Amino acid sequence: MDHAQAHAPGIPRPRGRRITLWSAATALALSVAGLTAAAGPASAADVDNVKNAGFESGLTNWTCTSGSGTTVSSPVHGGSSALKATPAGQDDAQCTQTVAVRPNSTYTLSAWVQGGYSYLGVTGTGTTDVSTWTPDTAAWKQLSTTFTTGASTTSVTVYTHGWYGQAAYYADDVSVYGPDGGGGGDPAPTVPAAPTGLAVSSTTSSSASLSWSPVSGATGYNVYRDGTKVTAVTGTSATVTGLSASTSYGFQVTATNAAGESAKSASVTGTTASSGTGGGGGALPKHAVTGYWQNFNNGATVQKLSDVPSSYDIVAVAFADAASTPGAVTFNLDSAGLGGYTVDQFKADIKAKQAAGKKVVVSIGGQNGTVSINDSASAANFANSVYSLMQTYGFDGVDIDLENGLNATYMTQALRSLSSEAGPSLIITMAPRRSTCSRRRTPTSRRP
Numbered sequence: 001m002d003h004a005q006a007h008a009p010g011i012p013r014p015r016g017r018r019i020t021l022w023s024a025a026t027a028l029a030l031s032v033a034g035l036t037a038a039a040g041p042a043s044a045a046d047v048d049n050v051k052n053a054g055f056e057s058g059l060t061n062w063t064c065t066s067g068s069g070t071t072v073s074s075p076v077h078g079g080s081s082a083l084k085a086t087p088a089g090q091d092d093a094q095c096t097q098t099v100a101v102r103p104n105s106t107y108t109l110s111a112w113v114q115g116g117y118s119y120l121g122v123t124g125t126g127t128t129d130v131s132t133w134t135p136d137t138a139a140w141k142q143l144s145t146t147f148t149t150g151a152s153t154t155s156v157t158v159y160t161h162g163w164y165g166q167a168a169y170y171a172d173d174v175s176v177y178g179p180d181g182g183g184g185g186d187p188a189p190t191v192p193a194a195p196t197g198l199a200v201s202s203t204t205s206s207s208a209s210l211s212w213s214p215v216s217g218a219t220g221y222n223v224y225r226d227g228t229k230v231t232a233v234t235g236t237s238a239t240v241t242g243l244s245a246s247t248s249y250g251f252q253v254t255a256t257n258a259a260g261e262s263a264k265s266a267s268v269t270g271t272t273a274s275s276g277t278g279g280g281g282g283a284l285p286k287h288a289v290t291g292y293w294q295n296f297n298n299g300a301t302v303q304k305l306s307d308v309p310s311s312y313d314i315v316a317v318a319f320a321d322a323a324s325t326p327g328a329v330t331f332n333l334d335s336a337g338l339g340g341y342t343v344d345q346f347k348a349d350i351k352a353k354q355a356a357g358k359k360v361v362v363s364i365g366g367q368n369g370t371v372s373i374n375d376s377a378s379a380a381n382f383a384n385s386v387y388s389l390m391q392t393y394g395f396d397g398v399d400i401d402l403e404n405g406l407n408a409t410y411m412t413q414a415l416r417s418l419s420s421e422a423g424p425s426l427i428i429t430m431a432p433r434r435s436t437c438s439r440r441r442t443p444t445s446r447r448p
Contacts, residue, residue, distance in 0.1 A: 115168055291312045379410045
């Protein structure tokens with residue numbers, strides 16, 4: 001019997017349909033509800049008995065089957081790390097930890113999960129082993145159940161796992177909360193120190209991007225604008241939107257965890273731009289002409305961006321490529337292939353085009369380019385990575401040329417997020433249907 005069958009009785013192996021899994025989830029929910037009703041309240045002395053519960057120390061104290069587990073810095077629910085486990089073949093990516101408990105005691109088992117099908121359970125209770133699960137989820141979701149130990153039970157095995165043939169799952173902040181089993185867990189948190197190194201990394205006419213140094217023990221950060229909290233994040237950067245053009249703002253940040261919130265950091269001032277992210281050049285004409293300039297040598301005549309004729313109102317720089325993070329993109333200039341054309345020259349040529357009233361956008365895709373944006377997390381990754389490219393190179397926006405298909409729902413979500421970050425001057429172009437052109441496009445052909 002495989003692990004999933006052992007931990008979730010009654011659930012057959014998936015065969016491309018989900019109705020059986022949903023039925024099993026209903027039965028499991030009823031079972032868990034019965035257990036919860038019988039559980040007593042936690043006492044003041046209760047603790048989380050799991051060690052390295054947030055995977056801040058890698059996989060220390062955890063064991064994952066077939067090398068299926070690793071730790072990642074994004075996405076995380078709390079702190080700076082989370083577990084990523086990837087099912088493969090007959091392996092369901094099970095990760096376990098032996099946790100010390102007290103006999104005849106009731107515990108609450110919980111964890112935050114995201115991604116593919118995710119299971120959470122416990123064995124060796126000496127009474128009834130329990131588990132709970134969720135189908136794939138794009139946002140962090142808490143799984144929780146309770147169990148009672150037997151008269152001679154001093155340890156249990158906590159596990160997470162995914163499902164055969166499904167996507168990787170993420171897990172964070174695992175907890176076995178109840179009487180102290182004596183095996184030790186993560187130490188109780190203390191209020192973190194105030195963040196340092198706060199800086200304004202870039203601005204647009206309607207936003208300011210901030211970054212700061214990580215704080216030990218922090219699980220999140222609050223960002224303040226002129227003394228008012230405006231957002232909360234788990235990482236060490238944030239973009240504050242909804243600002244007025246040509247206006248100065250004061251920013252501070254605090255660190256948070258379960259023990260409370262730190263003092264505010266030193267204040268920094270950021271002044272928004274008078275116009276959008278790019279170099280401007282005014283509004284586009286009613287009928288704009290756009291062409292593609294390749295950032296690599298594909299056998300056509302090698303050109304610099306400055307060589308593109310002035311008859312083009314929009315120049316699409318082709319292409320940005322898929323990054324390792326789902327939905328995210330990256331851009332690399334093939335300086336060697338373009339005869340030594342440097343990044344600094346490229347940036348200067350973008351500014352020159354914009355000063356002449358033109359727009360320069362980064363193109364995503366092409367015939368051979370595939371970027372998968374099929375959930376909220378990948379949509380956010382796409383928006384953030386494109387906005388970062390706009391900040392780095394000065395692009396006015398993005399061209400969507402995903403000729404291998406796209407998910408309209410999540411692409412729309414991604415572009416709305418990008419618009420919120422970049423402001424009203426953002427330029428978005430998109431091919432209305434699949435083109436017969438390839439990644440060999442150059443600005444010698446026009447698209448009205």
